[in-house]
Amino acid sequence: MAIIVQKFGGTSVGNLERIANVARRVARCHDEGNKVVVVVSAMAGETDRLIDMAKSIKNPPNEREMDVLISTGEQVSIALLAITLDAMGYKARSYCGWQIPIATDRAFTAARVTDVGAEQVLKDLNDGYIVIVAGFQGVDPDGNITTLGRGGSDTSAVAVAAGLKADLCEIYTDVDGVYTTDPNITNKARKLHRIGHEEMLEMASAGAKVLHIRAVELAMNHRVRLVVRSSFNDNEGTLVTEENALMEKEIVSGVTCNIKEAKVTIAGLKDQPGVAAQVFSALADAHIVVDMIVQNVSADGITDITFTIPQADLVKTLELCEKVKEPLGARAVFGSDDIAKVSIIGAGMRSHSGVAARMFSTLAQEGINIEMIATSEIKISCVIKKKYAELAVRALHDAFGLDKVG
Ligand code: ASP
Ligand code: MG
Numbered sequence: 001m002a003i004i005v006q007k008f009g010g011t012s013v014g015n016l017e018r019i020a021n022v023a024r025r026v027a028r029c030h031d032e033g034n035k036v037v038v039v040v041s042a043m044a045g046e047t048d049r050l051i052d053m054a055k056s057i058k059n060p061p062n063e064r065e066m067d068v069l070i071s072t073g074e075q076v077s078i079a080l081l082a083i084t085l086d087a088m089g090y091k092a093r094s095y096c097g098w099q100i101p102i103a104t105d106r107a108f109t110a111a112r113v114t115d116v117g118a119e120q121v122l123k124d125l126n127d128g129y130i131v132i133v134a135g136f137q138g139v140d141p142d143g144n145i146t147t148l149g150r151g152g153s154d155t156s157a158v159a160v161a162a163g164l165k166a167d168l169c170e171i172y173t174d175v176d177g178v179y180t181t182d183p184n185i186t187n188k189a190r191k192l193h194r195i196g197h198e199e200m201l202e203m204a205s206a207g208a209k210v211l212h213i214r215a216v217e218l219a220m221n222h223r224v225r226l227v228v229r230s231s232f233n234d235n236e237g238t239l240v241t242e243e244n245a246l247m248e249k250e251i252v253s254g255v256t257c258n259i260k261e262a263k264v265t266i267a268g269l270k271d272q273p274g275v276a277a278q279v280f281s282a283l284a285d286a287h288i289v290v291d292m293i294v295q296n297v298s299a300d301g302i303t304d305i306t307f308t309i310p311q312a313d314l315v316k317t318l319e320l321c322e323k324v325k326e327p328l329g330a331r332a333v334f335g336s337d338d339i340a341k342v343s344i345i346g347a348g349m350r351s352h353s354g355v356a357a358r359m360f361s362t363l364a365q366e367g368i369n370i371e372m373i374a375t376s377e378i379k380i381s382c383v384i385k386k387k388y389a390e391l392a393v394r395a396l397h398d399a400f401g402l403d404k405v406g
Contacts, residue, residue, distance in 0.1 A: 078094035081132050097139055102139065154215035155218060172230065185257070254346070264307060266304065266305050266330050368392055370382045
């Protein structure tokens with residue numbers, strides 16, 4: 001008997017009718033002879049609603065209490081699903097994170113899973129139960145309730161699958177799988193049958209929203225077989241798998257676009273040891289996540305640094321940079337949120353040349369100026385003006401023949 005973990009997101013459990021829909025799918029998998037563990041998110045909009053309430057009292061709210069509050073959305077959905085399955089005549093049992101336990105560190109609102117207890121779940125499965133686990137929640141070493149960060153239920157599902165050594169972890173969502181690009185930007189976007197873990201990680205960090213990044217990391221490290229598919233139809237989804245398992249690696253598998261970043265430049269910095277360290281330590285201390293960083297070759301011992309950060313952190317970043325400006329002898333600090341980061345991702349880049357050239361000439365043909373460039377082994381990102389974002393995505397999708405490969 002295979003152990004299958006099925007995770008359903010907020011939209012999939014958004015109302016009682018949809019929960020019944022989920023229950024039918026879970027029941028079918030159980031009837032097919034599998035041991036089924038279900039991980040669910042809070043009903044759509046619920047976590048936002050709870051966060052807004054807390055913030056209306058005090059912003060930011062006390063973090064420990066925040067986790068007590070925002071973990072409740074998931075407790076509602078596990079119970080409603082269990083009640084639905086019971087009403088359908090199935091044996092079902094729901095558990096909160098602390099009951100499993102899903103052990104985490106002490107980082108409230110952004111906790112990391114350290115261990116998943118398998119004993120009770122395996123016992124229930126052997127007794128014929130469908131086991132339902134609250135996503136997003138955990139418990140710290142002191143017994144406090146923690147949550148894993150927004151979108152964290154994906155990570156809960158993969159952690160549970162790893163802990164149970166499940167045969168498969170299915171992430172059910174409101175799209176059919178992982179696409180070559182956002183189907184809202186071009187109707188030529190195509191669903192990928194398979195994608196490598198590292199490509200998926202790069203896609204997620206570059207702006208693709210289908211999977212929580214940490215879920216992909218966990219799946220990669222614990223060799224969890226992961227599938228992304230729709231909860232609204234029976235279409236085959238996308239298998240996220242080891243790169244070696246992919247026979248022919250696509251040169252480029254996807255194009256992404258992120259319009260939620262901003263760029264900041266510190267101009268006229270002294271080109272000497274410790275300068276970059278001072279700038280980025282100040283940002284790190286403020287928990288600002290820096291993405292791309294470009295430093296110019298210095299002329300006369302003076303250089304510029306430009307980097308990107310989440311748009312929401314722009315004001316804070318500018319303030320911090322203004323503070324280090326004086327001691328570092330910098331000339332000016334300026335920022336802009338009128339940017340988009342477009343990226344092409346593909347494992348085949350490792351062994352093919354000319355990919356960057358093709359990306360840059362495609363943008364040039366559209367008259368789009370490139371403001372920053374960054375590369376990894378399997379990704380090339382360009383920062384451009386925001387208004388060109390969709391045009392760039394469509395042009396790159398065509399240029400790399402993404403509508404055709406299968
Ligand atoms: N309910 C949580 C959120 O909205 C976790 C999740 O849905 O994955 O972020
Ligand atoms: Mg989600």
